[in-house]
Amino acid sequence: MSEPKTLRVMVGLCLDDDRILITRRPDDTHLALKWEFPGGKPEGDEDNHAALQREFLEEVGLTIEVGRLFHEKVFTYPERRVHLFFYLVRTPIPQALSLRQVADAKWVPFSALVDEDFPPANAELLDCLRRDQPRFSA
């Protein structure tokens, strides 16, 4: 059987002191109702940063600054393979959430990430976040 195509997915770890933003996937998509970090696939010839900035505006209505790449993971689901790029991001000024294309969103303390139901591809990242709570850096 041929290898599945690998989808490149840009994901933002949006930091606010000891809190991080998580979103919940809609009920009609892959990994329905799992909690995750906002992001998605680049469109057209978008670069990684531009894709992340667009996804944050579309999903949670936030204008973000993109910092360093914190973690990468290639993971094969039965339906697709994803290459996840997890970037540190922040909002330059406080902004209210405005939700579209997500079932829910919330700011959670790092210590509460363990309580949420994330996709299996995020397990290694969550271990890293528990070991080393990152601070935003460009």
Ligand SMILES: Nc1nc2c([nH]c(=O)n2[C@H]2C[C@H](O)[C@@H](COP(=O)(O)OP(=O)(O)OP(=O)(O)O)O2)c(=O)[nH]1
């Ligand atoms: N945004 C995001 N996606 C994640 C995370 N962990 C994880 O496995 N994924 C997967 C879920 C999806 O298969 C893929 C993200 O693609 P997407 O959100 O643009 O795709 P989708 O399935 O909603 O929509 P589509 O393919 O029908 O266009 O990456 C995460 O933390 N954040």
